[in-house]
Amino acid sequence: MLPANFLTPERISCGNEASSKKRVLEEIGKLLASSSAELTQEMVFDKLLERERLGSTGLGLGIGLPHARMAGVEQACGAFIQLSDGIDYDAIDGQPVDLVFGLLVPEQATEEHLQLLARLATMFSDPGFCDRIREARSAEAVLRAIPSDGENAASP
Numbered sequence: 001m002l003p004a005n006f007l008t009p010e011r012i013s014c015g016n017e018a019s020s021k022k023r024v025l026e027e028i029g030k031l032l033a034s035s036s037a038e039l040t041q042e043m044v045f046d047k048l049l050e051r052e053r054l055g056s057t058g059l060g061l062g063i064g065l066p067h068a069r070m071a072g073v074e075q076a077c078g079a080f081i082q083l084s085d086g087i088d089y090d091a092i093d094g095q096p097v098d099l100v101f102g103l104l105v106p107e108q109a110t111e112e113h114l115q116l117l118a119r120l121a122t123m124f125s126d127p128g129f130c131d132r133i134r135e136a137r138s139a140e141a142v143l144r145a146i147p148s149d150g151e152n153a154a155s156p
Helices: 021-033 041-054 110-124 127-135 139-145
Strands: 012-016 058-060 067-070 077-087 097-106
Touching: 012 021, 012 139, 021 041, 021 077, 021 097, 041 067, 041 097, 067 110, 077 127, 097 110, 097 127, 110 127, 127 139
Parallel strands: 012 077, 067 097
Antiparallel strands: 077 097
């Protein structure tokens, strides 16, 4: 369901203790920046914050999906943070967010950006999938919970 190498164990943090939206965006920025020597945490954080100012990326049901298109990004990449406690994220349903999936795509990749956002929104709309990644205690467990091509998010 997601491109190969889109999400790697190095870009997954389980049981993260970030206590604010800003801290989560900084952490996601750090994880995403690790995907390219061209990027810094500050560059990615600034882009994510710029996008967030247009409107919250809190989808509801405890899910945050910060995302940005960015120069210097050669291929789409993701990062995931599972928070130990939910935080105020200005989500559309007003509920605390405890699962945050960050997305970076190349600056000109508008169509790919929209397709990946749609795939991620579909995955996170499945309560069973969300339960599995909330229960995951390692990066490998998170990766196992993510559907591969041909599976849907409801598959065990």
